[in-house]
Each structure stands twice: as C-alpha cells, then as structure tokens.
Amino acid sequence: MLRNTMNRLLVAAACVAAVSAVGCVSEKATPAAPVRDAAFLGYSVPDTKQTTCGNCHVDVQAEWAQTKHASAWADLQATGHADASCNKCHTTNGATNLGADTAGFFAATTDAGKKLYQDVQCEACHGPGANHISAPGETQPIPTIIMDTTHADGCGSCHYDVHNPFAEQLAVSRHGTMPNWEGAAGSCQVNCHTVWGAMSQIAPRATAFREFGTNPLTTTLKPGLTCALCHDPHDATNPAQLRLVLTATSTADSAQHACGKCHSRSPAANASSWKSSRAAHSAQFATLMGTAGYIDPSLGNITGPMRHGTVETSCAACHMASGPVNSASGAFAVQNTGHTFEVLPCLNPASTATGGVDTSAACTEANRSFAACGTSTCHASESGARDAFDRVQGEIQGYVNVLWVDKNGNSTIDAFPTDSGWLPKLLLHDATRAAGTKRLATTGADTVYTAAKGARFNALTFGSPNRHGDGSFGVHNPWYVRALLVKSIELMRTAYATSDTLQGVPPAVQSAMVRAAARQRTH
Ligand code: HEC
Ligand code: HEC
Ligand code: HEC
Ligand code: HEC
Ligand code: HEC
Ligand code: HEC
Ligand code: HEC
Structure with missing residues (x-):
C-alpha cells in the first residue's frame, strides 16, 4: 500500500534512478546494461522478479510475486511449444495496453533486454510507467476494470481467444449483460447491480473508481460485473486470485463468499418478510x-442431507465447470472457461466468437451440457444427472x-x-x-x-x-x-x-x- 510506500519513497526513488543508469551495476561482473524501452520499465532485477514499480510499491510487489502472472514466462517455456505467437500474452508489452506491439518485450533486441519484460508484470495491466516514475503521483493509470470489447486493454486483452475465452463468455453471461441499474433504488446499484457498487462492497478502494468517476455505465466500455470484481489483480492468497472464497458451511458465511456475497439477499422468511x-x-x-x-x-x-450445499467449492462446482468444446470429429474448437456461470450451458463448437456459448434461441434442455453434474464424485453420468x-x-x-x-x-x-x-x-x-x-x-x-x-x-x-x-x-x-x-x-x-x-x-x-x-x- 502506498501509505507504507511513501515512507520508503526517498530511498526507493534513489534506487530506481540507480537501476535505470548504468553506473549502479558492478563494472567487472556485467557488460553494458540492457537498454530499456522508452515507455516500459519492466524488471529492475529480472532474476528475483523485482519489478521497477515494486521498488516503491513494496507491498504490491510482494503479493504479485506469488501470482501465476509472475511465472507466465517460465510456464510458457516449460511447455516446449513456445513460439513468437505466445509472447503477446506471456510478457509485458504494448500490445495488451491499447498500444503498439513495438514496445516493451517486442522492442527489446537482445536477450538481456527481453528478460526485462518477461512475465505479466505491473505494466502489462497498468500500462507503461516511465512517465509515472519521473513524476510519481496519481497519474499512473489504474487499468481498465471494465471490459474493453475489442480485447485491446484490460484483462480481456490476454484472457480471450479460443484457448482462454474468459472475456467472451463473461460478455454474453448475465453478469456481463446486466441491464443498466444506474438510477435505480440506492441499495440495488450500491450493492450488486452495478460494477462500481459491487466493487465498493467487495474491494473498497477508491482508486479502483478513479478511471470512470462514479458512473461507468455512461462509458462505451462494457458494463456489468468484470474480472477485477471477483479476482484480486495482485493477491494469490485465495485460489484463482479470488477476492472472496468459494467454501461455506452456513448462511453466515455469505459475506465472505465469492457468490453468496450477492446471491443471498433478504433470503430467510423472518417476522416480516x-x-x-x-x-x-x-x-x-x-x-x-x-x-x-x-x-x-x-x-x-x-x-x-443437504448434499448440494456441501458440494466442494459450492456454486462454482456446478456453475463454472470447464473443459474443451470439440467439433463433431473430436478436434478441439474452443475452451469452455465456465465464465457463463451457467450450470447447463448451451455449447457449440462453431460459436468461437462467444467463447463456445450458443446464444441462439434454439438452445433448449435437449442440447444443454450436463457435464458439470456428471462427474465421478457426483452423478454417475450426464444422462443420470439429466434424469x-x-x-x-x-x-x-x-x-x-x-x-x-x-x-x-x-x-x-x-x-x-x-x-x-x-x-x-x-x-x-x-x-x-x-x-x-x-x-x-x-x-x-x-x-x-x-x-x-x-x-x-x-x-x-x-x-x-x-x-x-x-x-x-x-x-x-x-x-x-x-x-x-x-x-x-x-x-x-x-x-x-x-x-x-x-x-x-x-x-x-x-x-x-x-x-x-x-x-x-x-x-
Ligand atoms: C519512485 C517511486 C515509484 C515508482 C517506481 C512507481 N510508483 Fe506508482 N506511485 C508512487 C507515488 C508516490 C504515487 C502517488 C501516491 C499517492 O498519491 O497516493 C504512486 C501512485 C501510483 C498509482 C495510483 C495509486 C493510487 O492510490 O492512486 C498506481 C496505480 C501506481 N502508482 C502504479 C505504479 C506502477 C504500475 C509502477 C511501475 C510502472 C509504479 N507505480 C512505479 C511512487 C512510485
Ligand atoms: C491471447 C493471449 C495468449 C496467447 C497468445 C497465449 N497464451 Fe498461454 N495463457 C494465456 C492466459 C490468459 C492463460 C491463463 C489461463 C488460465 O489460467 O486458465 C495462459 C496460460 C498458459 C499456460 C499455463 C496453463 C496452465 O495450465 O497452468 C501455458 C503453459 C501457456 N499458456 C502456454 C502458451 C503457449 C505455448 C502459447 C503459444 C503457442 C500461448 N500460451 C499463447 C493467454 C495466452
Ligand atoms: C493483472 C493485472 C495487474 C497487474 C499485473 C498489476 N496490477 Fe496493480 N492494479 C490492477 C487493477 C485492476 C487495479 C484496480 C483494482 C484494485 O485496486 O484492486 C490495480 C490497482 C493498483 C494500485 C492501487 C490500489 C492498490 O492496490 O494499492 C497500485 C498501487 C498498483 N495496482 C500497483 C501495481 C504494481 C506495483 C504491480 C506490479 C508489482 C501491479 N500493480 C500489477 C491490475 C494489475
Ligand atoms: C499480458 C497478458 C495478461 C493480462 C493483461 C492479464 N493476464 Fe491473467 N494471466 C495471463 C497469463 C499468461 C496467465 C497464466 C500464467 C501461468 O499460469 O503461467 C494468467 C493467469 C491468470 C489467473 C490464473 C490464476 C490461477 O491461480 O490460476 C487469473 C485468475 C488471472 N490471470 C486473472 C487476470 C485478471 C483479473 C486480469 C486483469 C486485472 C489479468 N489476469 C490480466 C496473462 C494476462
Ligand atoms: C462473478 C465472479 C467472476 C468474474 C466476474 C470473473 N471470474 Fe474468473 N473465476 C471466478 C471463480 C469463482 C473462479 C474459480 C472457479 C473454480 O474454482 O472452479 C474463476 C477462475 C478464473 C481463472 C482460473 C481458471 C483456471 O484455469 O483455474 C481465470 C484465469 C479467470 N477466472 C479469469 C477471469 C477473467 C479474465 C475474467 C474477466 C473476463 C473473470 N475471470 C471474471 C469468478 C469470476
Ligand atoms: C456483485 C454481485 C454478484 C456476484 C459477486 C455474483 N453475482 Fe451472479 N448475478 C448478480 C446479478 C445482479 C445477477 C442478475 C443479472 C441480471 O439479470 O440483471 C446475477 C446473475 C447470475 C446468474 C444468472 C441468473 C439468471 O437469472 O439467469 C447466475 C447463474 C449467477 N449469477 C451465478 C453466480 C455465481 C456462480 C457467482 C460466483 C462465482 C456469482 N453469480 C457472483 C450479481 C452477482
Ligand atoms: C448441485 C449443483 C448446484 C450448485 C452447488 C449450485 N447451483 Fe445454482 N443451479 C443449479 C441448477 C441445476 C440450476 C437450474 C438451472 C436451470 O434450470 O437452467 C441452478 C439455478 C441457479 C440460478 C438461476 C439461474 C437461471 O438461469 O435462472 C442461479 C442464479 C444460481 N443457480 C446461482 C447459484 C449460486 C449463487 C450458487 C451457490 C450459492 C449455486 N447456484 C449453487 C445447480 C447448482
């Protein structure tokens, strides 16, 4: 957090200045330091995954280093299938920042230079930071937390396409297509029915809202519930970087539950309801x-025996099953990421633009997938679940x-x-x-x-x-x-x-x- 950051600011600022200058590095051990991009700072010390941003934002650095974003490059190489086409989403570059792909990783010409920009670092989401460190302040963009439907910015600039159609599926889900509740009764918009209202419940940080003031729904970006509402961009304490948890044993746990937080409003029939x-x-x-x-x-x-209440990871086990959607010949077509939040989604390998979700009216129970229910630990088969x-x-x-x-x-x-x-x-x-x-x-x-x-x-x-x-x-x-x-x-x-x-x-x-x-x- 910046309150801690400010105390360290003077020390850190000196350090930042030092890393960007050649003189900081031991003359004997190193050849010339790699040339940095004019806009992207990248790593300060690649081998320890110390980002330049993290020299000042110490707490965020510590959290981020535990996320999978910090190992995106190593995991990519470990596949043995890494090629140039993979780099856009596994490095820090302009292509995922409404920018050109001639910045950050793509601009670096030497291996040492490229090393500065491996992994999904701060600037992969926040945009290039050279201007910010020359005059630190509230100028550094908070990344777009509302979906950009062109996949040019925000989480959806990497989490899209047939292998990872999180953005496409969210966009056609009820969460992504919520009607405009702006102007509705206070508690509706403040709690669950607008993204800024929901953020104020789940991630109460004023900074998250600066981007769109108080009314995101007037922007041309996609409203609805977005990635950074459910996922903490920096913190991997909970599985899948969730802000809240998926486990629960009683109604009282709803306040900490990733779905129960909203899906449990005025439930019980009390003396008046x-x-x-x-x-x-x-x-x-x-x-x-x-x-x-x-x-x-x-x-x-x-x-x-409230069996469904004890299903591990409760809602997500049924509502967020994932898996490949294959064509009739068995070839992979598109990955279902479970981000339709539907138990029985209508899937169609031809519907790649919507992440495999068949949005046509022809969707009936007969062609809905019961895969979420027919797992070995639950119903023995999909047809058993359907029955x-x-x-x-x-x-x-x-x-x-x-x-x-x-x-x-x-x-x-x-x-x-x-x-x-x-x-x-x-x-x-x-x-x-x-x-x-x-x-x-x-x-x-x-x-x-x-x-x-x-x-x-x-x-x-x-x-x-x-x-x-x-x-x-x-x-x-x-x-x-x-x-x-x-x-x-x-x-x-x-x-x-x-x-x-x-x-x-x-x-x-x-x-x-x-x-x-x-x-x-x-x-
Ligand atoms: C030299 C120290 C320093 C470095 C390096 C630095 N920042 Fe900052 N950052 C600051 C200060 C100081 C502020 C202003 C804090 C304030 O006004 O509350 C700030 C503000 C921010 C904010 C706005 C936060 C808020 O509460 O409004 C974000 C986001 C941010 N920085 C991200 C980054 C990113 C990303 C990088 C790397 C590109 C980076 N910073 C590098 C010092 C630094
Ligand atoms: C359009 C952006 C994009 C491109 C291009 C891309 N990836 Fe990824 N990759 C992602 C995202 C997003 C994830 C995280 C998905 C998740 O956690 O479900 C990911 C995850 C991975 C993982 C980790 C998966 C795991 O199970 O832990 C590997 C390995 C990987 N990608 C390999 C590759 C390879 C190899 C290529 C090139 C042939 C590639 N990626 C190209 C976006 C991309
Ligand atoms: C996966 C995308 C992503 C990455 C990577 C990322 N951030 Fe953020 N960051 C966000 C989003 C989205 C927000 C606004 C939502 C929030 O505050 O939780 C944010 C908010 C912030 C803030 C202001 C609020 C706060 O939490 O203090 C700072 C400062 C910040 N990020 C710094 C960094 C630094 C430094 C790094 C790298 C060590 C980094 N971020 C990496 C997406 C990212
Ligand atoms: C520059 C591309 C890029 C951007 C931008 C990006 N991601 Fe990722 N994300 C990846 C890749 C690549 C992985 C897989 C890393 C791995 O497993 O090696 C990943 C993994 C993840 C995971 C998996 C964590 C886990 O534990 O399984 C989550 C959750 C995630 N990203 C959420 C987000 C959110 C939320 C945002 C926006 C705030 C975002 N990402 C922005 C590329 C990106
Ligand atoms: C309404 C809440 C919600 C929203 C909005 C949301 N997610 Fe998720 N996401 C989840 C939950 C819950 C899980 C864990 C599912 C599970 O454990 O089965 C998850 C899992 C993931 C994973 C990990 C998948 C894996 O391979 O393990 C990634 C990556 C991810 N989400 C990315 C995104 C992105 C990108 C967006 C925006 C396009 C997004 N999510 C929007 C709730 C959400
Ligand atoms: C910020 C509040 C919020 C959170 C968190 C949230 N939801 Fe929702 N959800 C809504 C709202 C509001 C709607 C209704 C949208 C509409 O139709 O206008 C909705 C709709 C749905 C629907 C579709 C209902 C229908 O009538 O078609 C499903 C299914 C669903 N949510 C499941 C989940 C699951 C599973 C989670 C946890 C991973 C979750 N939701 C987390 C607010 C939330
Ligand atoms: C045992 C599996 C299972 C679990 C666990 C589960 N659901 Fe459901 N849910 C279903 C089924 C099946 C339906 C009916 C779907 C239909 O008729 O299309 C449903 C319907 C819904 C609907 C209405 C959807 C619609 O299309 O109208 C919402 C919203 C919803 N569930 C949210 C949740 C939330 C939130 C949780 C966790 C608190 C949860 N569910 C847990 C199986 C499950």
Missing part, C-alpha cells in the same frame, strides 16, 4: 444452506402448481382465473372479504400471519422463474425445498379447505407428498 408479496430475493446461497423461504415453526429443525434434474424439477413444480400456476407468466400471483391454483383463488375471494379477514393482504388489519402468506413466500421463492427467487426449482436443495412446500400445502389445506373452493391435491402430487413425508421422517 413472509408478508411480502415478493419472494426471497436472490436466495440461492441461503437455499443451498437450508435457510431460505418461509420455515413454518411446526417443521422443527430441518436437518436433511435427476428432470425428476426434481418436475416434483417441485408439481407442489408449486397446487399453490400457484403462473398462467400469464408475469412472475406475479394474479387472482383467479388469470392465474390458477389455491393462492389465486384465495386472492379472488379476498376481494370480497372484509378488512381484517383477507388472507393475502398486507395492509391495515391484515398484517397478521396467515398460512396463505407463508405459502405465497415459498411459492414465489422456489417456484417462480423470476430472479427474485431461487431459480433452480428445487435443485439447489431438493430435500429442503420439498419439505417447505409440502408443509405449505398441508397448512393451506388445514386452514382453508372447508371455507373455500380449493380443489384437492392432484393424485400424482399427493403420492409424491406421501413419499416426501416418509423421507422427512427417516432423516
């Missing part, structure tokens, strides 16, 4: 951990349908006959009932708990495809979601069966409920 006509918002993490939805007290302690997926979603959908069928697909519970099921019917009756006796209203005398309000919360949280719920239709925690919905149906039947025109539970759902209740008892 079950009244809400909206569901638990972004409830995936809490569903996985078994705390989302309205938990009726009569359910007691739900201690089922389990269909079974669970079908069963959960069956329960939800008793409570609510969203006939007009607007993710809102509308009164019968616009929607059907028990809740729309109660809503219809509510219209003619006196204040204080309405089952689904949340105003005036009707703010007390009713079985219908708890059921509504669960139907919306687990049964709605909209993004205010869980969205997995039970897959995140089948046993738990099943228990909550079955209980909601039972409570509804007890509370209203005699007074309203509620239809019986369809036989197929009834037998599923009997099986579910039996399972509940045995665990």
